[in-house]
Amino acid sequence: MSLYIFYISNFLLLLCLTASLMQSSKIINNKIFTRPGVMVLASVQLISILLSFLILIYLFLISDFNFDLVYFNSHSEKPLIYKFSGVWGNHEGSMLLWILILVLFNFLFALSKRISERLKDITVAVQSIMIFGFVAFLFFLSNPFVLNQNNFFDGIGLNPILQDPLLAIHPPVLYVGYVGFSLVFSLAIAGLITKEVDQQWASIVKPWVFSAWAFLTAGIALGSFWAYYELGWGGYWFWDPVENASLMPWIAATALIHCVLMLQKRNVMQSWTIILAILTFSLSLVGTFLVRSGILNSVHTFASDPGRGLFILLFIFLILAFSFSLFAYNSEKINKTSSMGLISRGTGIQVNNWLLITILTIVFLGTMYPLATDLLLNKSLTVGPKYYSTTIAPIIILFLFFMFISPRLGWNDTKLYKIIIQLRYLIITSLTITLIVSLYFELFNLTEILIIFFSLLLIISSMTASINFNKQNILVRTNLGQNLAHAGFGILMMAVVSNAVYSEERIYDAKVGDNLQLQKYIFSFDKIEQVEESNYNSLKAYFQMKKDGKLIDTFTPEIRFYSNPPTITSEASILHKFFSDIYLVMNVPQDQQSISVRMHIKPFMTILWLGTLMIIIGGIVSASIRIGRFDEK
Amino acid sequence: MIRIIKIFLLLFLLQNNAIAEDSRAIELFKEVRCLVCQGQTIHESNAELAEDLKKLIREKISQGETDQQIKEYLVERYGDWILMTPPFNSLTYILWSLPFLIMIIGAIAIYRQKRSHA
Numbered sequence: 100m101s102l103y104i105f106y107i108s109n110f111l112l113l114l115c116l117t118a119s120l121m122q123s124s125k126i127i128n129n130k131i132f133t134r135p136g137v138m139v140l141a142s143v144q145l146i147s148i149l150l151s152f153l154i155l156i157y158l159f160l161i162s163d164f165n166f167d168l169v170y171f172n173s174h175s176e177k178p179l180i181y182k183f184s185g186v187w188g189n190h191e192g193s194m195l196l197w198i199l200i201l202v203l204f205n206f207l208f209a210l211s212k213r214i215s216e217r218l219k220d221i222t223v224a225v226q227s228i229m230i231f232g233f234v235a236f237l238f239f240l241s242n243p244f245v246l247n248q249n250n251f252f253d254g255i256g257l258n259p260i261l262q263d264p265l266l267a268i269h270p271p272v273l274y275v276g277y278v279g280f281s282l283v284f285s286l287a288i289a290g291l292i293t294k295e296v297d298q299q300w301a302s303i304v305k306p307w308v309f310s311a312w313a314f315l316t317a318g319i320a321l322g323s324f325w326a327y328y329e330l331g332w333g334g335y336w337f338w339d340p341v342e343n344a345s346l347m348p349w350i351a352a353t354a355l356i357h358c359v360l361m362l363q364k365r366n367v368m369q370s371w372t373i374i375l376a377i378l379t380f381s382l383s384l385v386g387t388f389l390v391r392s393g394i395l396n397s398v399h400t401f402a403s404d405p406g407r408g409l410f411i412l413l414f415i416f417l418i419l420a421f422s423f424s425l426f427a428y429n430s431e432k433i434n435k436t437s438s439m440g441l442i443s444r445g446t447g448i449q450v451n452n453w454l455l456i457t458i459l460t461i462v463f464l465g466t467m468y469p470l471a472t473d474l475l476l477n478k479s480l481t482v483g484p485k486y487y488s489t490t491i492a493p494i495i496i497l498f499l500f501f502m503f504i505s506p507r508l509g510w511n512d513t514k515l516y517k518i519i520i521q522l523r524y525l526i527i528t529s530l531t532i533t534l535i536v537s538l539y540f541e542l543f544n545l546t547e548i549l550i551i552f553f554s555l556l557l558i559i560s561s562m563t564a565s566i567n568f569n570k571q572n573i574l575v576r577t578n579l580g581q582n583l584a585h586a587g588f589g590i591l592m593m594a595v596v597s598n599a600v601y602s603e604e605r606i607y608d609a610k611v612g613d614n615l616q617l618q619k620y621i622f623s624f625d626k627i628e629q630v631e632e633s634n635y636n637s638l639k640a641y642f643q644m645k646k647d648g649k650l651i652d653t654f655t656p657e658i659r660f661y662s663n664p665p666t667i668t669s670e671a672s673i674l675h676k677f678f679s680d681i682y683l684v685m686n687v688p689q690d691q692q693s694i695s696v697r698m699h700i701k702p703f704m705t706i707l708w709l710g711t712l713m714i715i716i717g718g719i720v721s722a723s724i725r726i727g728r729f730d731e732k
Numbered sequence: 733m734i735r736i737i738k739i740f741l742l743l744f745l746l747q748n749n750a751i752a753e754d755s756r757a758i759e760l761f762k763e764v765r766c767l768v769c770q771g772q773t774i775h776e777s778n779a780e781l782a783e784d785l786k787k788l789i790r791e792k793i794s795q796g797e798t799d800q801q802i803k804e805y806l807v808e809r810y811g812d813w814i815l816m817t818p819p820f821n822s823l824t825y826i827l828w829s830l831p832f833l834i835m836i837i838g839a840i841a842i843y844r845q846k847r848s849h850a
Contacts, residue, residue: 332776441846453838461831468818468827478823481765483773483816490831686778695778 101165101246104158108151108244115147115202116234122227125220126292137223141209144202144230152186152199155243159186164251168192168243174256174663176634184267185257190407191243193270197387198233200271200278204307205230208282214303221289222282229281232414240407256663259635265325273318273345277383279311280352284380284422287373291425296373296433301363304376306722308359309580312352313718319345320711331669331684333604333699335707338484343466344390347459348382354455355379356721357448365445365510369433370426371452377422384415440512447505454498461490488599492546495592499553502585503560506578525563529555542600550596557589580724584717590710594703601702608693617698620681621645622654627694635661637670640685640694644674654683656696680704757790760799763816764789764806773816 122140155168159182164170172189173182187193205226209219237243286304290296322345327335336342355375362372388411440446465482472478507518519526533552542548565582607615615622625641642654657670671684682699761775766782774782785806792802806814818824 332772446842446846449842450839453835453842457831457835457838460834464827464830468824472823476823479811479813480818480823481813481816482818482827483763483765485763485817486827489817490828494831494835 101163104154104163105166105244105246108154109238109242111147111151111154112234112238112242112244115144115151116231116238118143118147119227119231119234123224123231126224126228137209137220140227141202141206141223144227145206148195148199148202148234151244152195155192155195156183156186159183162254164254165246166243167245167247170247170251170254172257173254174634175253176663177257177262178634180264180267181257181262184261187270188257188261188266191237191241193274194233194237194241195243196271197274197278198230198237200274201226201230201233201281204278204282208307211303215293215295218286218289218293218295218300218303221292222285225285225288226282229285229418236407236410236414240410254663256661258664259659259661259666259668260329262634262661263325263329265321265329269318269321269325272314272321274387276311276313276315276318277348277387279307279314280348280376280380280383283308283311283355283376287376288422288425291373291422291429291433294429294432296362296369298363298366301359301372304359305363308352308356308376309718309722312349312356313715313722315345315349315352316711316718317715319349320708320715324708327704328671328673329668331671331697333602333671333682333684333697333701335704338465338482338487340466341390343462344386347462347466348379348386350455350459350462351375351379351382354452357452361445361448367445368449370430373426373430373433377419377426381415381419384411384418388415440510442508442513442515444505444508444510447501447508451498451501451505454494454501457494458491458498461487461494492550496546496549496553499550499557499589499592502588503553503557506564506581506585507560522560525556525559529559540601544600547596547600551593554589554593554596558586558593561586561589580717580719580721582717583720584714587710587713587715587717590713591707592710594707594710598701598703598707602699604697604699606695606697609696610693615642615696615698617681618700619646620651622683622698624696625653630657634663635659640696642672642683642696644681652681654681656683656685658685675705677705678702753790753793756799757786757793760789760793760802761786763803765814765816767810767814 118140122137122144125137158166158169159173160179162169162173162175162182164173168189168191172192173185177185181188185192187196205223208226209223211219283304286300286307287296290300319342322342323335326337326342327333355372358368358372358375361368388408465486469480469482472480504518507522529552532555533548536551537543537548542551561582565579565586603618605615605617607613609615609624611624611626613624615624622642622644625643627638627640630637630639637657637659639655639657642656643650644652644654652674654672654674656672659668659670660666661668669684669686671682673683674681679700679702682701684697684699686695686697758775762773764774764785766772766774766777766779767785768779768781769777774785789802792805797805803815807819812818812821812823818827820828
């Protein structure tokens with residue numbers, strides 16, 4: 100049975116390889132492969148990969164340990180959902196998922212209408228070159244369908260830290276984001292080849308780039324949320340190289356979506372848009388694979404085989420070399436000069452584009468600098484969170500200001516003082532609130548005050564802009580997606596700053612019966628007990644939280660001992676309230692007498708996630724509304 | 733009576749001092765990397781080595797050393813790596829200054845482009 104599956108699945112991969120090769124040849128205007136058509140080949144690509152992915156899921160579900168991948172990454176006693184998510188909790192399986200999304204995007208794009216045949220053919224061809232590359236990589240260097248000769252009775256198991264419902268969906272969501280940019284990249288290359296980077300092109304790109312961006316945002320947020328409650332350090336963002344690797348394409352993509360909008364509305368910045376499209380996808384590739392290479396140590400490192408790393412590096416290099424030489428050759432022909440006023444919405448977007456590039460540089464430097472000094476000079480450095488916060492905070496102030504003012508400016512030269520007079524109530528309101536807040540909470544740090552002030556301006560401005568009446572007092576259709584996302588960003592920034600300023604923590608060595616204090620709360624350590632679950636044993640502590648003698652909640656931080664493979668994890672116990680989270684986590688006891696408990700008060704966490712959610716929804720709204728508008732024309 | 737107040741004040745001062753020292757210590761812990769963990773500070777870590785370093789830092793604080801002196805001592809013993817935030821020195825000129833250079837270049841570029849079109 101296993102042998103049949105082995106042959107069928109490998110045949111499917113080869114089938115996709117062939118179809119992709121035929122599809123790729125459409126990049127040159129040839130006569131050999133005009134038949135079969137784009138749609139037929141795209142369907143073959145999708146079906147073959149989908150089937151092999153389903154087969155892999157099946158193998159994990161029935162725990163067929165004749166396959167190496169299942170043996171190394173699964174265990175028969177694992178709960179069903181983790182057998183399922185174990186499919187992409189490893190290098191080979193996640194590669195297959197990556198490819199599945201790649202062919203899915205290819206297929207969906209091939210379905211779309213109202214696109215010039217040539218542009219569509221070339222886009223699908225470029226996409227298929229990538230599919231070919233990755234399927235070849237999968238087949239030769241990371242084949243998920245490898246049989247072993249031994250009859251293993253049971254598997255080794257999935258890394259317990261990955262056994263979490265959120266982490267089951269984090270990779271697919273993130274991948275849809277990353278891979279979505281592959282299509283934007285293919286469209287950029289096709290636009291360069293056909294020299295059709297214009298308003299029409301921007302309308303085609305828009306839904307794809309917005310949805311990819313929304314998914315990437317969601318993927319990052321899920322990862323961050325997971326880190327918050329699973330790692331037990333009380334933080335949600337650590338500026339860890341792996342997090343940075345996902346943040347970099349996000350920053351580039353944020354700049355990109357604004358350029359695509361400008362291109363669609365004003366037919367400007369063609370070359371810059373193309374550069375950003377290439378940059379975003381390259382960073383997505385780096386995000387996926389640098390993380391895997393083992394250069395950055397983390398839970399994300401699945402397999403570090405030099406052959407694989409070399410292949411991916413070569414692939415990224417080829418893509419970059421090809422696209423930039425094409426760009427150098429053709430960029431003159433796609434650019435159209437057109438002027439915008441000095442004080443206009445366009446300038447605002449350009450400035451923020453540049454601020455984003457500056458932030459991107461900071462994140463890139465912070466991530467790569469220690470690697471570089473280590474490799475070149477043999478000197479180790481640590482670039483911790485403080486580097487990022489001190490360098491990025493001043494930029495964020497400017498960024499928020501331009502986010503607030505730009506949508507209020509016209510596309511042509513606008514008088515700045517007129518705008519300021521027009522917005523006087525808004526500015527006065529925000530200023531008053533900021534003053535009251537900073538006095539009440541004794542906040543006297545200028546950077547923090549300014550961020551809060553401009554965030555407030557942005558939030559109020561975006562919210563009022565989305566409720567707009569025309570002269571007949573009828574609610575007019577506004578740019579809901581933009582306003583939601585912008586207000587969400589303001590809320591996020593405000594939450595981030597207040598959280599950083601007002602977080603509190605206490606660490607105690609506690610024995611049963613102790614009363615521990617954190618602000619106005621008393622935690623009485625009730626008991627500690629051992630619990631046996633199907634795939635782990637755990638040590639569970641019970642704390643009763645009281646305020647003014649009244650019981651409010653019970654906290655149960657845990658330490659879990661997994662046996663397959665042997666790992667210890669610490670589970671935080673969190674009470675989410677609207678204005679602050681209370682967070683308890685315990686550490687592995689050093690001796691039997693006491694445990695070490697860490698208690699945090701984390702203000703504004705709920706609001707922070709809410710802001711992020713608004714950004715994501717804003718992205719989705721923009722992606723879907725635009726399609727409608729384009730069809731109306 | 734005065735004596736009682738004096739004692740009371742002294743106790744209060746001592747306690748305040750202790751709180752100040754404690755928060756200073758925690759701020760320092762957050763600046764020092766745990767040598768055996770992955771990217772954690774000693775503040776976040778319970779590893780034996782991290783506990784030893786914490787004890788050392790607390791001792792140095794009570795001996796009246798400044799934050800700067802303690803950091804210098806740690807760097808001398810373990811290298812720049814031990815500090816979570818890299819110091820500004822010949823090794824990190826680029827790291828600290830490039831972002832600002834990039835920002836200034838961008839500002840000039842955008843301004844000049846606008847001027848030439850206007």
